[in-house]
Amino acid sequence: MKLQTVFFSIVLIGVGAVLTPLIHAQSFRNPFPPSTPVADPMVLPAVNTPVNQNVNSPQQTNRFVPASQQQRIAALPNAVSRSTPTRKSRLPGARDSIYEPTAVLAKVGPEYILAGDIMPQVDIVLWMMFKDRSPAEMEKYRRQIDMEKQMLIRSLLGQAIDSKILYVAFKRSMKPEELAQFEERASEVIDSAFESSIDETLAKVKMADKAEMKRLRAKDMQITQLCTLMVENQVETHRELDGILRTFGTSLEQAKQTFAETNFGRQALTVDVKLSFEVTHQELLDYYFENVDDYKITEAISFEQLTVQFKNHETKQKAYQKICALGNSVLQGARFDQVAIAQSEGPKAKSGGKYELIERGDLVSEKIEEVAFDLPVNRMSPVIEDGNGFYIVRVQKHREENREKFTEVQSEIEQAIQNERRNEAIQKYITKVKTHIPVWNSFEAERQ
Numbered sequence: 215m216k217l218q219t220v221f222f223s224i225v226l227i228g229v230g231a232v233l234t235p236l237i238h239a240q241s242f243r244n245p246f247p248p249s250t251p252v253a254d255p256m257v258l259p260a261v262n263t264p265v266n267q268n269v270n271s272p273q274q275t276n277r278f279v280p281a282s283q284q285q286r287i288a289a290l291p292n293a294v295s296r297s298t299p300t301r302k303s304r305l306p307g308a309r310d311s312i313y314e315p316t317a318v319l320a321k322v323g324p325e326y327i328l329a330g331d332i333m334p335q336v337d338i339v340l341w342m343m344f345k346d347r348s349p350a351e352m353e354k355y356r357r358q359i360d361m362e363k364q365m366l367i368r369s370l371l372g373q374a375i376d377s378k379i380l381y382v383a384f385k386r387s388m389k390p391e392e393l394a395q396f397e398e399r400a401s402e403v404i405d406s407a408f409e410s411s412i413d414e415t416l417a418k419v420k421m422a423d424k425a426e427m428k429r430l431r432a433k434d435m436q437i438t439q440l441c442t443l444m445v446e447n448q449v450e451t452h453r454e455l456d457g458i459l460r461t462f463g464t465s466l467e468q469a470k471q472t473f474a475e476t477n478f479g480r481q482a483l484t485v486d487v488k489l490s491f492e493v494t495h496q497e498l499l500d501y502y503f504e505n506v507d508d509y510k511i512t513e514a515i516s517f518e519q520l521t522v523q524f525k526n527h528e529t530k531q532k533a534y535q536k537i538c539a540l541g542n543s544v545l546q547g548a549r550f551d552q553v554a555i556a557q558s559e560g561p562k563a564k565s566g567g568k569y570e571l572i573e574r575g576d577l578v579s580e581k582i583e584e585v586a587f588d589l590p591v592n593r594m595s596p597v598i599e600d601g602n603g604f605y606i607v608r609v610q611k612h613r614e615e616n617r618e619k620f621t622e623v624q625s626e627i628e629q630a631i632q633n634e635r636r637n638e639a640i641q642k643y644i645t646k647v648k649t650h651i652p653v654w655n656s657f658e659a660e661r662q
Contacts, residue, residue: 511617
């Protein structure tokens with residue numbers, strides 16, 4: 215394989231107006247109302263195992279940096295040091311990792327996959343799923359979560375093995391002198407591709423609904439997940455993202471290493487695997503009607519929220535007095551988002567209490583959802599109470615249920631069919647390559 219092919223065929227995966235306060239709304243009264251709501255029981259969502267990419271550990275040799283610049287073995291993922299902050303909101307009720315970071319989970323040719331490569335990724339996925347749950351709720355379902363965690367570890371390890379197989383095959387496809395030149399130049403190429411991929415995807419993730427997020431994850435799971443972390447933590451820079459990743463026991467440099475191995479590994483496919491297929495118009499139509507539910511536009515709302523949490527106040531009466539004061543500030547002319555930033559106690563306070571394109575079932579609080587979906591656009595709600603606090607919401611946008619037309623998604627369907635056939639071809643190739651590259655999987659070894 216020519217170096218020219220390596221470096222130039224790499225594929226780079228690459229707010230509305232403020233609403234005015236309701237003029238005819240009644241002010242929020244301070245007298246404390248009788249307490250009636252009771253916290254609804256939590257229904258634990260099923261853990262859907264994502265098609266994910268692992269984040270490689272810094273203790274592995276970085277093939278794209280001179281030896282003098284290698285990170286030392288002490289900088290292991292999941293290792294807590296003075297320079298590595300502990301994530302307080304990592305996963306409510308979470309236990310310590312079940313594996314030491316240096317435990318070998320798999321070996322692909324000369325390459326090792328350690329627990330430190332996989333466990334941070336597992337923790338990130340679980341944190342995204344359960345970040346809004348209370349420690350008490352998490353402990354109640356601890357056994358089920360632990361079982362799902364084990365399944366997730368096995369799934370991510372399998373994907374990491376496949377990715378590593380392609381990467382090893384890619385390196386073996388080059389002559390020694392080509393490999394040496396590649397290692398000298400790869401870092402510069404990857405730095406640019408990685409950073410531009412994050413910047414381009416971040417803007418899309420900020421505006422994406424569920425359907426668009428599904429498309430983005432299908433295109434590049436790793437980059438989409440990194441951008442989702444940035445949005446959830448309300449950060450904008452790569453340096454801030456690195457800080458977030460370190461609280462999970464990984465880093466931006468490790469993520470870049472994974473990005474490099476994944477993309478360079480794909481180069482082996484361009485030589486040995488057919489990756490382009492003809493798709494007929496009838497096949498497009500058949501796919502559309504067989505998967506018509508995937509093109510359903512679900513009902514969704516965008517809204518602003520003021521929050522006062524019981525845990526932050528001595529009595530519920532004081533909490534109620536504060537939520538009334540916040541609501542009246544908006545009615546008297548203050549901007550809703552500015553009141554939220556200054557005084558709201560919710561997880562979205564820093565972003566003005568804004569929730570974008572929320573579908574039914576997305577919110578932890580059923581009380582908020584019940585009120586918000588029935589609320590007219592630009593109307594402030596009365597005070598809402600659930601088991602955790604008091605809330606006031608104002609709906610900015612209400613999207614009705616609909617369905618995308620075939621002509622609107624035709625090109626997307628063609629890409630989906632291409633991806634299915636491409637993935638089948640890749641799996642056949644990986645199976646073939648395994649006969650030449652020894653693979654050891656600790657989980658499979660346990661069954662023998």
